[in-house]
Amino acid sequence: MSLPKLRSLQARIxxxxxxxxxxxxxxxxxxVSVSGERIAKDRIAQDLLVGERVFRRxxxxxxxxxxxxxxxxxxxxxxxxxxxTRDYGTIVSVLANHGARIDANVVMLADLDRxxxxxxxxxxxxxxxxxxxxxxxxxxxxxxxxSIVLIDGKPYQVVVVPVLAPVPIAWVAMGFVIDDRVAxxxxxxAALHVTFLSxxxxxxxxxxxxxxxxxxxxxxxxxxxxxxSKVGLGFVKLAGEEYETLAPVLGSGPEGNVxxxxxxxxxxxxxxxxxxRSILLVMTLFSIGMTIAGxxxxxxxxxxxxxxxxxxxxxxxxxxxxxxAAVEGQDEIGELAASFxxxxxxxxxxxxxxxxxxxxxxxxxxxxxxxFLDRLQQAVLTARxxxxxxxxxxxxxxxxxxxxDSLGHAAGDQVLREVAHRLRELLRDSDxxxxxxxxxxxxxLPTGTxxxxxxxxxxxxxxxxxxxxxxxxxxxxxxxIGVASFPEHDDEGDSLLRHADVAMYVAKRANxxxxxxxxRYEEGRQTQLSLLSELRRAVENDxxxxxxxxxxxxxxxxxxxxxxxxxxxxxxxxxxxPVEFIPFAEQTGYIKRxxxxxVERAVQQAGEWHRDRLxxxxxxxxSTRDLMSNELVDLVAALLQKHAVPAEQLxxxxxxxxxxxxxxxxxxxxxRLHALGVRLxxxxxxxxxxxxxxxxxxxxxxxxxxxxxxxxMVEDEDDAIIVRSTIELGHxxxxxxxxxxxxxxxxxxxxKRLGCDQVQxxxxxxxxxxxxxxxxxxxxxxxxxxxxxxxx
Amino acid sequence: xxxxxxxxxxxAVEVDAAAVSAMVTDAAGxxxxxxxxxxLPASGKLPATAPRPAVMDQINKEFVPFxxxxxLGSSVTFPNKxxxxxxxxxxxxxxxxxxxxxxxxxxxxxxxxxPGPVALGCNIHDWMVGFVYVVESPWFAKTAKTGSARLDxxxxxxxxxxxxxxxxxxLPAQRxxxxxxxxxxxxxxxxxxPPKATPH
Ligand SMILES: [Cu+2]
Numbered sequence: 001m002s003l004p005k006l007r008s009l010q011a012r013i014x015x016x017x018x019x020x021x022x023x024x025x026x027x028x029x030x031x032v033s034v035s036g037e038r039i040a041k042d043r044i045a046q047d048l049l050v051g052e053r054v055f056r057r058x059x060x061x062x063x064x065x066x067x068x069x070x071x072x073x074x075x076x077x078x079x080x081x082x083x084x085t086r087d088y089g090t091i092v093s094v095l096a097n098h099g100a101r102i103d104a105n106v107v108m109l110a111d112l113d114r115x116x117x118x119x120x121x122x123x124x125x126x127x128x129x130x131x132x133x134x135x136x137x138x139x140x141x142x143x144x145x146x147s148i149v150l151i152d153g154k155p156y157q158v159v160v161v162p163v164l165a166p167v168p169i170a171w172v173a174m175g176f177v178i179d180d181r182v183a184x185x186x187x188x189x190a191a192l193h194v195t196f197l198s199x200x201x202x203x204x205x206x207x208x209x210x211x212x213x214x215x216x217x218x219x220x221x222x223x224x225x226x227x228x229s230k231v232g233l234g235f236v237k238l239a240g241e242e243y244e245t246l247a248p249v250l251g252s253g254p255e256g257n258v259x260x261x262x263x264x265x266x267x268x269x270x271x272x273x274x275x276x277r278s279i280l281l282v283m284t285l286f287s288i289g290m291t292i293a294g295x296x297x298x299x300x301x302x303x304x305x306x307x308x309x310x311x312x313x314x315x316x317x318x319x320x321x322x323x324x325a326a327v328e329g330q331d332e333i334g335e336l337a338a339s340f341x342x343x344x345x346x347x348x349x350x351x352x353x354x355x356x357x358x359x360x361x362x363x364x365x366x367x368x369x370x371x372f373l374d375r376l377q378q379a380v381l382t383a384r385x386x387x388x389x390x391x392x393x394x395x396x397x398x399x400x401x402x403x404x405d406s407l408g409h410a411a412g413d414q415v416l417r418e419v420a421h422r423l424r425e426l427l428r429d430s431d432x433x434x435x436x437x438x439x440x441x442x443x444x445l446p447t448g449t450x451x452x453x454x455x456x457x458x459x460x461x462x463x464x465x466x467x468x469x470x471x472x473x474x475x476x477x478x479x480x481i482g483v484a485s486f487p488e489h490d491d492e493g494d495s496l497l498r499h500a501d502v503a504m505y506v507a508k509r510a511n512x513x514x515x516x517x518x519x520r521y522e523e524g525r526q527t528q529l530s531l532l533s534e535l536r537r538a539v540e541n542d543x544x545x546x547x548x549x550x551x552x553x554x555x556x557x558x559x560x561x562x563x564x565x566x567x568x569x570x571x572x573x574x575x576x577x578p579v580e581f582i583p584f585a586e587q588t589g590y591i592k593r594x595x596x597x598x599v600e601r602a603v604q605q606a607g608e609w610h611r612d613r614l615x616x617x618x619x620x621x622x623s624t625r626d627l628m629s630n631e632l633v634d635l636v637a638a639l640l641q642k643h644a645v646p647a648e649q650l651x652x653x654x655x656x657x658x659x660x661x662x663x664x665x666x667x668x669x670x671x672r673l674h675a676l677g678v679r680l681x682x683x684x685x686x687x688x689x690x691x692x693x694x695x696x697x698x699x700x701x702x703x704x705x706x707x708x709x710x711x712x713m714v715e716d717e718d719d720a721i722i723v724r725s726t727i728e729l730g731h732x733x734x735x736x737x738x739x740x741x742x743x744x745x746x747x748x749x750x751x752k753r754l755g756c757d758q759v760q761x762x763x764x765x766x767x768x769x770x771x772x773x774x775x776x777x778x779x780x781x782x783x784x785x786x787x788x789x790x791x792x
Numbered sequence: 793x794x795x796x797x798x799x800x801x802x803x804a805v806e807v808d809a810a811a812v813s814a815m816v817t818d819a820a821g822x823x824x825x826x827x828x829x830x831x832l833p834a835s836g837k838l839p840a841t842a843p844r845p846a847v848m849d850q851i852n853k854e855f856v857p858f859x860x861x862x863x864l865g866s867s868v869t870f871p872n873k874x875x876x877x878x879x880x881x882x883x884x885x886x887x888x889x890x891x892x893x894x895x896x897x898x899x900x901x902x903x904x905x906x907p908g909p910v911a912l913g914c915n916i917h918d919w920m921v922g923f924v925y926v927v928e929s930p931w932f933a934k935t936a937k938t939g940s941a942r943l944d945x946x947x948x949x950x951x952x953x954x955x956x957x958x959x960x961x962x963l964p965a966q967r968x969x970x971x972x973x974x975x976x977x978x979x980x981x982x983x984x985x986p987p988k989a990t991p992h
């Protein structure tokens with residue numbers, strides 16, 4: 001086990017149990033060993049005594065069996081008859097014969113005077129004393145007697161029984177030699193090692209039979225007489241093994257004593273303990289294995305959920321609250337998991353609240369600046385991956401400060417809430433509307449292009465056009481919007497916001513509703529801003545003026561129309577060409593203010609000329625933005641009425657591209673203008689890409705062929721074709737066709753041939769200031785009676 | 793019944809003829825039955841008396857009586873009163889014989905032609921034991937349950953002897969003089985009965 005592993009809970013639990021187990025088992029093994037040996041030694045002595053008793057009983061039993069057999073034999077009538085013959089030969093042969101029946105190794109016959117009558121071992125020996133008179137004495141009393149005695153130096157189990165006829169007439173002794181088989185039979189029952197030794201009268205010891213294996217017998221003989229002579233209990237060491245020994249004397253006779261050496265090996269006695277120790281060892285190993293496995297399992301069941309909780313804790317740290325701890329079971333781990341989940345819920349709820357507070361504007365409940373920036377970053381990051389455009393809108397209320405100051409903060413707050421509400425209502429859920437602070441709002445359109453965003457901006461402006469009711473009074477609040485898009489304007493979120501801010505500021509300065517960011521705002525931001533403020537001042541201080549360029553009717557040669565063109569005479573810079581400020585005004589939206597001024601001035605002029613019966617219609621250029629609100633319609637209607645100008649005396653020229661942004665809206669505005677009776681003309685016809693089908697829907701009366709075609713039509717065949725087909729197209733659609741940029745007689749003649757209705761250009765007259773134009777017109781009228789002069 | 797038996801002379805011997813009463817007791821003084829008392833003339837001259845036949849019954853698998861004294865040359869019959877067979881034998885030196893399995897009365901009686909004890913056994917029933925004691929003299933008697941026996945002897949001098957199957961050692965003869973008056977003798981015998989075999 002490596003050190004790092006030990007640090008884990010499961011390894012420590014396992015180690016603890018393994019050490020505990022080993023300690024307990026070691027103590028157990030020690031106890032078993034120590035007490036085992038002591039018990040074994042105590043027991044062995046007892047066992048030996050018990051064994052000796054058993055041994056003696058076995059010998060007795062064996063003696064009795066042999067005696068019974070001998071007695072039955074002695075009762076045999078033939079046997080008795082043979083004995084009764086007193087014929088020695090007959091007697092010896094009957095002894096041998098009948099003795100063999102019970103496997104006796106020696107049979108002796110003695111008379112009642114204990115004189116040996118016959119001996120199968122020594123047939124020649126006669127009339128000597130019977131060697132075991134004691135046995136006869138015993139047999140007289142008990143009808144049988146037995147002992148283990150030495151005959152010719154060998155131990156025999158000898159039984160003596162009377163020959164009854166029916167009173168004893170002789171004694172028969174039968175001897176059974178004691179050999180290893182006898183010893184083994186005894187060992188089988190007594191469970192002791194049995195060795196038969198003899199001690200001769202001369203003190204010599206002899207081993208006759210034994211259950212000990214050969215080498216041990218030799219060892220016994222070697223330690224020999226010493227072992228035997230020590231009659232009693234004691235440990236004898238044989239071939240390195242200890243034997244507890246008991247040596248009872250079995251019998252004595254004239255030749256000497258027969259001694260049985262009863263032995264029990266200490267090792268054999270210890271064997272159960274050895275076995276116990278082995279079992280313990282095996283059990284220990286098994287238990288250690290089981291303990292390790294069990295501990296690992298238990299520890300795992302503890303540590304695994306803990307690890308899971310740790311993993312979940314890490315994901316909580318990383319802000320992921322989606323993972324819940326699995327609650328398994330009713331145990332502490334389960335409780336922990338449940339508590340963990342409660343904690344998780346608590347944390348996530350609190351964090352949500354904190355986030356809400358941190359990312360939400362409390363007044364409007366819209367996201368605040370921090371959140372907006374966050375979402376913006378996210379949106380930009382996503383957009384970078386998907387290459388989708390993202391647009392940012394900055395919105396600032398125009399008259400909020402006034403409202404706040406005059407009606408109080410409560411009213412201001414109400415305005416902000418209402419604006420927030422309207423914005424939220426208007427925009428999609430996927431769009432982010434935020435209040436950045438004060439009266440500043442921002443909108444994040446994740447998929448808006450700058451063109452599309454312009455439409456959204458217009459819709460926002462329109463929805464804010466509706467007055468807000470404050471204390472029962474309708475209050476108008478305008479707004480200015482700046483737009484910046486990714487990747488068109490920048491590829492960084494905060495830069496986009498800054499750009500939108502710049503655009504918004506431009507829109508505000510221009511009072512144009514919305515402005516789409518242009519890098520030029522940033523390049524010469526100061527110049528631009530000063531130009532804008534100068535333009536504003538120009539509008540207010542009448543630095544602008546209108547020049548008029550006449551249009552000639554090619555059929556009649558009469559001048560009945562003129563185009564009003566704005567001119568800026570800067571007090572210090574002098575004449576500022578329209579191209580230097582008109583596109584800028586269009587971008588910033590200030591063009592609306594310019595258009596308003598132009599329309600006001602033009603209608604006023606038209607009113608004057610109408611009263612002077614000058615009978616000249618005035619065309620005014622209006623921009624795209626003008627078509628996106630009702631302002632123009634209302635303004636025109638009001639001005640026509642105010643100056644008592646017939647509607648047909650006013651013509652509004654719109655560029656072909658101007659209604660492409662929001663055709664429906666443009667169409668609506670045009671429709672309303674048309675309804676007023678105002679003449680409508682499509683300027684710069686042929687430069688846009690409008691479809692004829694669409695053109696057909698427009699409530700216009702005329703189209704103007706762009707000067708670029710007209711200027712070169714005489715020399716350029718292509719331009720000539722365009723001009724001709726445009727004229728034909730216009731006429732086919734029932735429209736009047738006007739050509740501008742006519743600079744010479746041939747051009748006018750060319751157009752006349754083509755059937756063009758009206759022309760304007762330097763050939764007829766350059767744009768003139770009002771007094772000069774009136775002068776020119778009067779001079780022209782004077783010769784109008786002569787059509788030829790018109791062409792001069 | 794074991795131990796010594798004192799013999800007491802109870803009466804003087806008649807001149808002509810007289811009875812000798814013998815009393816046999818054991819070592820404990822108890823009367824010894826079934827003891828054979830016989831008298832041998834001190835002169836050694838035995839009268840030529842014809843021996844009388846005797847009977848040794850086998851009743852209920854026992855010899856009845858236990859002991860019968862007979863004069864030398866007597867013939868003894870062994871009638872079997874049981875309804876089973878017996879095989880009576882003897883391996884005693886005084887008379888070796890055997891009567892093979894028989895029932896009722898064997899065909900011929902056994903003639904005891906040597907003095908001395910003859911132990912009788914049955915080869916079928918080991919516990920059956922009986923004795924025929926063959927004496928040369930015609931004067932013999934057997935003690936009754938009281939341990940006493942009576943011998944009618946002509947006047948003269950006799951050696952009075954006692955025998956019993958379990959007698960440990962032969963007792964010396966007691967010399968008695970019979971001269972008209974009754975005489976008395978007593979024997980104290982040392983008996984050594986063998987362990988009783990159980991009938992089965
Ligand atoms: Cu019988």
